[in-house]
Amino acid sequence: MIEPLYFGKEPKLLFGIYYPPRHNNNIDAAIVFCSPIGQEYMRSHRTFLHLVKTLALNGLHVLKFDYYGCGDSAGKCEEGNIDQWILDILEAIDELKEGSGAKQLYLIGLRLGATLALLASNRRSDVDGIVLWEPIVSGINYIDELRKTHHQWLNGSFSKNMSKHNNEDEEEILGFPLTNALKSQLRAIDLLTGVYVLPANTLLIESSTNKKDIDCFRQYLNEQNEACEYVNIPAPQIWVKGNGESKAIVPLRIVQYISEWLTSKQRAC
């Protein structure tokens, strides 16, 4: 049976749901899910849930959790920030390792969640693998992309005349605040300049067809002699609001690929 729980330290309690393995197939691995933020979190929740259940069915311990100031966790939306969210991932890793007793630990992240997972994995040595699904490579480009989507969505909406929130100091993106503190932390994200140590098993997933950032990131990793497996699986951008596609879409090919990749890694062990 699944176990919803609050963990971490007061007053920054984090909400998570632990999905135990649905059957024992001698897999001794645990997975922490790292969500995107804001509207992207809302839009990808259903897909993550599908993936979580698939992995639990395959015999893995899984923890899906919300960062501070996001989802069901404590804190207001405007209190969330990159440093805090990395600490939250580390906290979630400890919680899952302690609760499950699993020896191997993997992180799965989508969009900013993938970037946070990578940054968190570089702070400890016990992350055995990581799945980076459309990671945010450049924080500056990410902010531009969010703004563009926000303005596209406002165009043709009854909300468009409320433009006073669109100034630099009091900005909001698709229903969630984008504080100055968060903006400056996002702007500092540039995966093409840092030195990253990738876990032994790293999978990079690209699901859109026109992402220069991901190509540059792959090239950068090659230059750094950091090995990662790469796959391009075209699929709808489930995290985008207002792209005309249903919120109910789950990119099953990607879910299947991640599930099989993780299972193959376990067999190899």
Add this chain to the structure above:
Amino acid sequence: MLENSIIFGNHKSLVGICTNAEGQDKDISLPAIILLNAGILHRVGPNRFHVKLARKMAEYGFTVLRFDQSGKGDSETSKKGIEFEEQTVCDTRAAMDYLSFVKNIDRFILIGICSGADYTVNVAYRDERVVGIIGINGYYLDNAILESMSSDITASIQGRYYRKNLFNIKSWMRFISGKSNICKIWHYVKTKIEHILKKEKQKVLFESDSTILKLLKNYNMPVLLVYSEGSSAWDTFQMVIADQINNLSGDKPVIKTIDKTDHVFALLESQSNLLDTVYQWVMNEERSWIIS
């Protein structure tokens, strides 16, 4: 403020978060508030609105439960094989049973957005423990009726949008530069012309077609209906419900509209306006609910 994760229902398959003000965990003089899923979104609600609302109401002293109905969010899909609407009623009653058992509360206010608003009415009609409902952008019509009206509803909301922007220079600039959605404009013009040529009248609906009208006719309970300006639910209300509400005997529902916002209150200011609207109404009605 205390937030507890819970798992409940006959098969322990429903997941929810119970929010209480600290030190008021056993205050049963007030009814509890239950927040129902908006469409397929999970229990945090659109733009995390349910979390904000739960915390604000809990600060005042209400016990608030927001949970995922069967097959939504983290709750398991029901194996009973019953109709979805029926399952929603069962799940919400299970939530009420849980709070009755654990918190000793036996009166409930239901709040829902979009399809969640429809569910509040369905449950209130079936369970006398419901003492008030707040429906936000609800349609309160059978899906088949709603489908048959979809062209009228779309034309209505588009008409309101174009009238609102008739004197907006930016809108005209977009139109002239070809950036406007011509398909939408054409659909609106075509529907209007068709109506004039055929002298079509809007579909005649009966009081019994609308679930909210049926509820209001049969039960006397405080009801708040909130609509956002940019929601087609507001057009449906005007076309189907507005006139007939005036003919009702007894207490009438409170109707509030929130300007300059879309169906899911995506801008922060509109979320804040909605929060205040709901809170103020609950405060006004509070005396009728308190057990002395």
